[in-house]
Amino acid sequence: MRNLSKNGLLFRSEDIKIIMQEDLCPDQSFKSHMLEGKSSFNLLFILSPNVNLEAHDCGTKFLFKKNQYILHYSPEESTAELWTENQETLKYLQIEINYQYIFNLINPKLNRENAEILESMVRNNFIFLHKETPPDMTVEMHMIVKEILGYSKKGIMQKLFLEAKIIKLLILIFEQFNEKDNQEVIPKTPEMIKKFIDENYHRNIKAEEIARLMGVNQNIIRKEFKAQYHTTISNYISDLRMLKAKKLITDKEIMIKEIAIECGYEYLQNFTRAFKKKFGISPENLRNNK
DSSP states (O other): OOOOBOOEEEEEOSSEEEEEEEESSOOTTOOEEEEEOTTEEEEEEEOSSSEEEEETTTTEEEEEOTTBEEEEEESSOEEEEEEESTTOOEEEEEEEEEHHHHHHHHOTTSOHHHHHHHHHHHTTTTSOOGGGOOOBOOHHHHHHHHHHHHOOOOTHHHHHHHHHHHHHHHHHHHHHHHHHHTOSSOOOHHHHHHHHHHHHTTSOOOHHHHHHHHTSOHHHHHHHHHHHHSSOHHHHHHHHHHHHHHHHHTOTTSOHHHHHHHTTOSSHHHHHHHHHHHHSSOHHHHHHHO
């Protein structure tokens, strides 16, 4: 079978290089070669199942599931080989960041905490979680990767956008590992979904989007969430929006249309209908009765 590749350099600056690799029909002998520059941090997001990685410089081997990642520091130029089993699609995103850029960003001279973070990065402490398992991408990480791949502007806007997204990815990684330091078990899917909804309920999000970002079947997501929290995802989103709306209604300086938008409703009539269904009274009447 002929190998079909969609790969190439998405972005390059003095400090950052972003490469997308997608081989649609790799044969059994096909191996992708990932290069790591001297004194560089490499974020590798695995976007297809059962990916093997072998790093020749340190003799390390990994087997990744879909939607896992590593943050790896390479002191010297090195090459790693990646391949899949059973002719599965090979797909991954590599973000290479210059050491000096990270040094300036974290500034270990400021305080001990900053110095410890940089030292942990250099020692590759951010590769494994408990039981030497590569960490799973969070929903937020999925969203950022999707935004990086979908961004089309060039020039300074692209540079600023991508740098902001990469910094956010690093923050999420640090947060994830800090949580794992205090936990024995990796957070379950429903907890990840709830956290994502709590932070994004004002957006037009649906279970289908969350499932796609997490790489999990939406029926499984719906089932596990309902079992954990005894409500559906859509009802939970609606409840959060309505509680937010009820608080804002008391402020008569805010137009009801603005409240609808703030709570994730594009159309005022949809907001009014949902509000009346929840509280038995329209937002206008509730405001007038206050």
